Amino acid sequence: MKSFKHILPGCLIVCLFCSILMITGCRKFVELDPPKDRLSSKVVFSDSANATAAVLGIYIDAISNKQYPDIFNGGLTIYTGLYTDELKMAGSTDQYETEFYLNNLNEKNSVIWTFWRSAYLTLYKANACIEGIEASGTLGQHVKDRLTGETKFVRAFMYYNLHKVFGAVPLALTTDFATNASMPRDPANKVLDQVVADLEAAKELLPATYPTEGRARPNKYTVIALLARIRLEMGNWEDAEKEASLLINNSDTYALENNIGNVFLRNSREAIWQLLPPDGNQTVEGSRIIPLNETTIPRYTLTDWLWNDFENNDLRQQEWTRTNTIGNIPFNYPYKYKVRRGVAGQPAEPYTVFRLAETILIRAEARARLGNVDGAKDDLDLVRARAGLDPTTANDQSSLIDAVLKERRIELFCEFGHRFTDLKRTNRLDALMNIITPQKGGAWKTEYTLLPLPYEQIEANPFLTQNPGY
Numbered sequence: 001m002k003s004f005k006h007i008l009p010g011c012l013i014v015c016l017f018c019s020i021l022m023i024t025g026c027r028k029f030v031e032l033d034p035p036k037d038r039l040s041s042k043v044v045f046s047d048s049a050n051a052t053a054a055v056l057g058i059y060i061d062a063i064s065n066k067q068y069p070d071i072f073n074g075g076l077t078i079y080t081g082l083y084t085d086e087l088k089m090a091g092s093t094d095q096y097e098t099e100f101y102l103n104n105l106n107e108k109n110s111v112i113w114t115f116w117r118s119a120y121l122t123l124y125k126a127n128a129c130i131e132g133i134e135a136s137g138t139l140g141q142h143v144k145d146r147l148t149g150e151t152k153f154v155r156a157f158m159y160y161n162l163h164k165v166f167g168a169v170p171l172a173l174t175t176d177f178a179t180n181a182s183m184p185r186d187p188a189n190k191v192l193d194q195v196v197a198d199l200e201a202a203k204e205l206l207p208a209t210y211p212t213e214g215r216a217r218p219n220k221y222t223v224i225a226l227l228a229r230i231r232l233e234m235g236n237w238e239d240a241e242k243e244a245s246l247l248i249n250n251s252d253t254y255a256l257e258n259n260i261g262n263v264f265l266r267n268s269r270e271a272i273w274q275l276l277p278p279d280g281n282q283t284v285e286g287s288r289i290i291p292l293n294e295t296t297i298p299r300y301t302l303t304d305w306l307w308n309d310f311e312n313n314d315l316r317q318q319e320w321t322r323t324n325t326i327g328n329i330p331f332n333y334p335y336k337y338k339v340r341r342g343v344a345g346q347p348a349e350p351y352t353v354f355r356l357a358e359t360i361l362i363r364a365e366a367r368a369r370l371g372n373v374d375g376a377k378d379d380l381d382l383v384r385a386r387a388g389l390d391p392t393t394a395n396d397q398s399s400l401i402d403a404v405l406k407e408r409r410i411e412l413f414c415e416f417g418h419r420f421t422d423l424k425r426t427n428r429l430d431a432l433m434n435i436i437t438p439q440k441g442g443a444w445k446t447e448y449t450l451l452p453l454p455y456e457q458i459e460a461n462p463f464l465t466q467n468p469g470y
Helices: 013-023 039-044 048-062 073-085 095-101 110-135 141-166 186-207 220-233 239-248 285-290 317-320 356-369 372-388 397-411 418-425 429-440 455-460
Strands: 088-090 270-276 298-304 321-326 330-334 351-355
Touching: 013 372, 039 048, 039 088, 039 110, 048 110, 048 141, 048 298, 073 088, 073 095, 073 110, 073 141, 073 285, 073 418, 095 110, 110 141, 141 186, 141 220, 141 418, 186 220, 220 239, 220 270, 220 298, 220 351, 220 356, 220 418, 239 455, 270 285, 270 356, 285 330, 298 330, 317 321, 356 397, 372 397, 397 418, 418 429
Parallel strands: none
Antiparallel strands: 088 298, 270 351, 321 330
């Protein structure tokens, strides 16, 4: 996989276009003014190379380092992990991270603002690309379809994650500044409907193949992976199984890695969508989670609740975690990404956004909920076997659903907020956190299943309302 920074050299006009988007997008979402240079958009989308570079520029900014990680580059992993029962504070004393850990968030938390601002910057760029591609009279239809499919997928992915953490959010689908300046929140179900609509459109537009080496740019099966996830979360078991099967059956392209240590490496056959950081081999997760050396307390550690849920001899615990023992105290930390600081010669570790193991577990759960016990067991045991575990002992629908959810907890731990989502969609978050939060030193409220909207947005836009409880 080529890193995006090696795909874009020399596109000065594209850089100008992206700079305009970044300058405007970094301001408050509701206070964007029209860029003074409208010509740059026309020039950018006049040929395939520049149009492609503009779309790839969306990914570059989304995964770039920021003061606090955001949706694309580790924020969902770290902050929802702290918020639930996956991670605890250890070497970090950061105020805003502590607020996540204690479930004591407020609207002035800088992480919340980073999530919102970065997401809407990405959305603005995606909308600008969609409009520019559609308006172009010189791009070929094949190029238009490919790039429109990519940008609609990215837009869907961003709104899906905003919906996950905030619920109802403004649904901005254009670059119309006058409209965007005073948008109220759209109902959560409307946001999710738009996500599905964008994904269905992208599924038709994108080919089944990747356009470049590696799996950095989404294809049809990337879209299917997210659709399968959303169908499961919506309780649409039949469609979840159907979408997951489309991907799983493409065994010429996707397969579970036999060596569990290769799962998160570049060129993993398990990967469905990977984004290589533009500033080196290391991910933000690797650089923030892995301690400096064996005598350093990690910034975050795995909770005892998670650590004790691993079965004996689980290869995932052996390969995807590490322990620093300091003063006879073990500090267990996530080790899915193993590069703290990238150096020449190390295997490249992209952000693995979607991978086959999740899709297999989606189908396992869908089958279990449909009463297909044998089919669900077959899928579940594929994942367990790769982890070096015996087949599941669950043999009825209820116990099998619980077994799949337990397997998701282990297989997908500290990975893009899966635990947070699973607890919410199964209506277990409130009950669990009423037990967990007091043990962390905080107090839980039912309203905390959603995060607060950032103060900056509430103040700037009188049409925005705050989530209950904040």
